[in-house]
Amino acid sequence: MEQQLANTAVDTDRYLNMDLLRFTTAGSVDDGKSTLIGRLLLDSKAIFEDQIEAIERSSKQRGTEYVDLSLLTDGLRAEREQGITIDVAYRYFATPRRKFIIADTPGHIQYTRNMVTGASTANLAIVLVDARHGVVEQTRRHAFIASLLQIKHLVLAVNKMDLVDYSEDVFQKIKDDFSEFSSRLNIADIRYIPISALKGDNVVEKTENMPWFKGATLLYTLETVNISSDHNHVDSRFPVQYVIRPQNDKFHDYRGYAGRIAGGVFKPGDEVMALPSGFTSKIQSIDTINGPLEEAFAPMSVTITLEDDIDISRGDMLVKPNNQPKTEQDIELMICWLNQKPLQPKGKYILMHTTKSCKCIVKEVRYKVNINTLHKIEDDLTLGLNEIGRISLRATEPLFFDSYNRNRATGSLILIDQFTNETVGAGMII
Amino acid sequence: MASYNLSHLKQLEAEAIYIMREVAAQFERPVLLFSGGKDSIVLTRLAEKAFWPAKMPFPLMHIDTGHNFPETIAFRDKLVEKLGVELIVGSVEESIRQGKAQDEKGPNPSRNGLQTITLLDKIEELGFDAAFGGARRDEEKARAKERFFSHRDEFGQWDPKNQRPELWNLFNGRKNMGEHFRVFPISNWTEMDVWQYIAQEGLELPPIYFSHQRRVVNRGGVLLAENPYISLLNGEEYETRTIRFRTVGDATCTGAVESDADTLEKIIQEVASARITERGGRADDRRSEAAMEDRKRQGYF
Numbered sequence: 059m060e061q062q063l064a065n066t067a068v069d070t071d072r073y074l075n076m077d078l079l080r081f082t083t084a085g086s087v088d089d090g091k092s093t094l095i096g097r098l099l100l101d102s103k104a105i106f107e108d109q110i111e112a113i114e115r116s117s118k119q120r121g122t123e124y125v126d127l128s129l130l131t132d133g134l135r136a137e138r139e140q141g142i143t144i145d146v147a148y149r150y151f152a153t154p155r156r157k158f159i160i161a162d163t164p165g166h167i168q169y170t171r172n173m174v175t176g177a178s179t180a181n182l183a184i185v186l187v188d189a190r191h192g193v194v195e196q197t198r199r200h201a202f203i204a205s206l207l208q209i210k211h212l213v214l215a216v217n218k219m220d221l222v223d224y225s226e227d228v229f230q231k232i233k234d235d236f237s238e239f240s241s242r243l244n245i246a247d248i249r250y251i252p253i254s255a256l257k258g259d260n261v262v263e264k265t266e267n268m269p270w271f272k273g274a275t276l277l278y279t280l281e282t283v284n285i286s287s288d289h290n291h292v293d294s295r296f297p298v299q300y301v302i303r304p305q306n307d308k309f310h311d312y313r314g315y316a317g318r319i320a321g322g323v324f325k326p327g328d329e330v331m332a333l334p335s336g337f338t339s340k341i342q343s344i345d346t347i348n349g350p351l352e353e354a355f356a357p358m359s360v361t362i363t364l365e366d367d368i369d370i371s372r373g374d375m376l377v378k379p380n381n382q383p384k385t386e387q388d389i390e391l392m393i394c395w396l397n398q399k400p401l402q403p404k405g406k407y408i409l410m411h412t413t414k415s416c417k418c419i420v421k422e423v424r425y426k427v428n429i430n431t432l433h434k435i436e437d438d439l440t441l442g443l444n445e446i447g448r449i450s451l452r453a454t455e456p457l458f459f460d461s462y463n464r465n466r467a468t469g470s471l472i473l474i475d476q477f478t479n480e481t482v483g484a485g486m487i488i
Numbered sequence: 489m490a491s492y493n494l495s496h497l498k499q500l501e502a503e504a505i506y507i508m509r510e511v512a513a514q515f516e517r518p519v520l521l522f523s524g525g526k527d528s529i530v531l532t533r534l535a536e537k538a539f540w541p542a543k544m545p546f547p548l549m550h551i552d553t554g555h556n557f558p559e560t561i562a563f564r565d566k567l568v569e570k571l572g573v574e575l576i577v578g579s580v581e582e583s584i585r586q587g588k589a590q591d592e593k594g595p596n597p598s599r600n601g602l603q604t605i606t607l608l609d610k611i612e613e614l615g616f617d618a619a620f621g622g623a624r625r626d627e628e629k630a631r632a633k634e635r636f637f638s639h640r641d642e643f644g645q646w647d648p649k650n651q652r653p654e655l656w657n658l659f660n661g662r663k664n665m666g667e668h669f670r671v672f673p674i675s676n677w678t679e680m681d682v683w684q685y686i687a688q689e690g691l692e693l694p695p696i697y698f699s700h701q702r703r704v705v706n707r708g709g710v711l712l713a714e715n716p717y718i719s720l721l722n723g724e725e726y727e728t729r730t731i732r733f734r735t736v737g738d739a740t741c742t743g744a745v746e747s748d749a750d751t752l753e754k755i756i757q758e759v760a761s762a763r764i765t766e767r768g769g770r771a772d773d774r775r776s777e778a779a780m781e782d783r784k785r786q787g788y789f
Contacts, residue, residue, distance in 0.1 A: 070684060070687055070688070070753075070756070073497075073680075073684050074495055074497055074684060074688060075495050076495060076496050076497075077493055077494075077495055077496055078495075078496035078499050078500075145633045145648070145649075145651065146633075147632045147633055148625045148632055148675075148676070149626075149632070150625070150626045150676075150678045152678075152680070156496075157496040159676060171653055172653075174653075174655065175653045175654065175655055178655040178656045179655075179656065285493075286491050286492065286493045289492070291492045299506070299509050299510065299513060300509040300512055300513045302539060302540075302541070302542050303542065304541045304542035304543070305542075306542075308541070309541045309542075312541060314541075316509050316538070316539075317509075318502060318505075318506045318657065323492065345540070345541070346537065346540070347536065347537045347540040347541075355492040355494075356492075357494065357499065357502055357503075358494065358498075358502050359501075359502040359503075359505040359506050359509070359538070361540075372513055396653050408662070410658045410660065411658075413513070466656065467656065467657060470655070470656045470658065471658070472655060472656075472658045472660065474660055474662060479660070479662040479663055479664065480652055481652045481653050481654075481655075481660045484653070484655045
């Protein structure tokens with residue numbers, strides 16, 4: 059694979075055409091997550107000699123017998139001192155087929171906050187299970203968060219199969235248990251793979267130890283899972299981010315609306331409506347420095363010009379007149395609380411949604427979710443750090459949104475504490 | 489339905505452009521930190537794209553240690569002229585003259601750490617509230633935990649244990665007076681991505697990135713170029729080797745690698761088969777396991 063990778067990298071055309079898969083890894087403390095990531099990075103040549111030497115030195119100093127791969131990602135002094143992972147770490151690797159970004163989320167401290175953060179941009183989640191312990195509370199929690207954050211693909215990697223004699227029965231039992239639980243969730247694509255990260259079974263190479271398993275290896279799954287439909291290419295949404303006015307002689311009257319397409323497809327000549335004004339016009343051009351585009355789709359960053367001069371500024375949205383988002387001030391959402399200071403009932407916060415920012419007030423906490431059992435909690439409505447619940451908000455201005463299930467980009471929002479400026483809540487509009 | 493799939497580099501470019509526009513919209517007075525290195529050259533190209541046909545709405549700022557490779561400075565001035573943007577130079581020499589900074593003592597003095605003093609001074613003096621940097625998460629382990637929008641307190645310090653969570657495409661740039669943000673649009677790029685982007689866009693680079701003959705000294709496994717700011721230790725001597733630089737920094741601490749790669753294609757080939765990370769040759773990172781984190785906390789790039 060090394061040689062293949064070198065060839066791909068040198069072949070610029072092929073390199074430039076590779077696509078990108080972002081995935082999260084979640085697991086409990088000792089389920090071998092570091093080992094698995096270490097193996098993916100090592101086998102894909104994303105770890106270098108000086109990095110290996112550095113962690114070997116470091117492991118030796120700490121008196122550990124084996125090379126502790128978590129030292130690769132636990133970069134902060136406090137993490138090394140305490141032997142824990144505090145924050146999401148991002149890791150990068152590539153195979154000849156694809157580029158990968160791993161959001162590696164710690165298994166214990168600030169667990170929910172970190173996993174939600176990592177999951178918010180992921181296409182796929184790997185949930186690790188220790189074959190000896192099966193589906194445990196943490197597994198259910200991981201799966202629930204993956205479902206809540208609408209990660210389209212979930213891989214349940216049943217690890218440490220070597221410690222259960224590569225038993226098909228053990229694997230099947232875990233698979234059945236998880237299927238039963240996940241039928242209550244909303245995840246489109248779930249795959250089950252028996253692996254041993256330590257021995258390398260079914261990670262990169264197909265193993266001979268489990269001939270009964272007919273499925274693909276973990277890496278092959280990551281390389282081939284279809285992600286082209288993960289963005290919404292149906293509902294056209296263009297939140298205006300910035301207005302470009304060159305004010306020079308060559309582009310005297312140029313007025314371009316810059317932004318990142320949040321859904322659907324836009325083409326020159328398309329009739330569009332600007333929200334909130336409701337004025338309509340036609341797209342004159344979609345501009346880039348390399349020349350005009352014939353079409354633009356999510357998640358491209360482009361500049362759109364219109365045939366008519368209408369008043370549009372940051373926070374407005376261009377849509378198609380026959381397919382409009384909801385426009386409302388009262389919003390129902392699931393929220394994950396990210397701050398030590400609990401959500402204040404009737405509290406006022408600053409809200410960011412697409413390119414729009416305004417104040418809002420929390421009207422009601424409807425319920426909290428017990429993320430281990432999925433049961434609703436209605437007798438204790440204090441939403442503290444790492445808790446998830448359903449709330450209703452009223453914004454000072456109407457938002458243009460879709461449900462989060464339909465579009466992550468127009469269905470997500472964050473709440474900001476107006477005094478500390480910290481990001482305190484992550485919301486998914488229902 | 490047609491397949492609407494964006495290649496990985498196009499996705500990374502779209503992400504970086506989005507971040508840059510977000511900064512232009514959320515902040516009063518941004519600045520782009522320009523070192524003359526390949527990452528800041530890519531950043532400059534992205535800024536050009538993000539605001540075209542308008543000029544980028546912020547100046548470039550170079551923190552000059554006074555120990556630069558002359559080729560880097562010549563390159564910088566040419567690029568600035570081509571783009572028609574304002575260049576601000578913060579001089580470490582000046583900070584030393586004003587008594588705000590002091591050269592290190594010992595056999596391996598470097599002005600690398602002093603840049604932080606000059607940088608924070610300039611940010612305060614000119615009232616910048618956001619500074620773009622070309623740092624990438626794959627470069628170094630402390631950088632792997634860095635946010636796109638990284639908050640700095642009124643002393644310019646980074647608090648890695650208490651960072652704001654960053655979700656979806658929503659970047660919270662709110663701050664109090666006197667605080668600022670460091671913003672890293674190419675956080676998710678790898679070294680290979682940067683090189684391939686340079687090839688794709690046909691970007692020019694300072695000549696020291698390409699293989700050439702130069703007199704160097706081997707100091708603890710790092711090949712340092714002959715320059716007026718370092719002195720030879722007992723037993724050390726300069727020798728001429730065929731080298732190139734993988735990163736561009738202060739001449740006193742940027743190590744060269746032996747290389748015959750004199751074209752972009754050859755460099756890409758070399759990067760693809762490299763077994764050592766690009767910062768492996770940086771003496772400044774070798775000082776301790778958490779050298780980068782410690783400098784970053786103080787307000788380093």
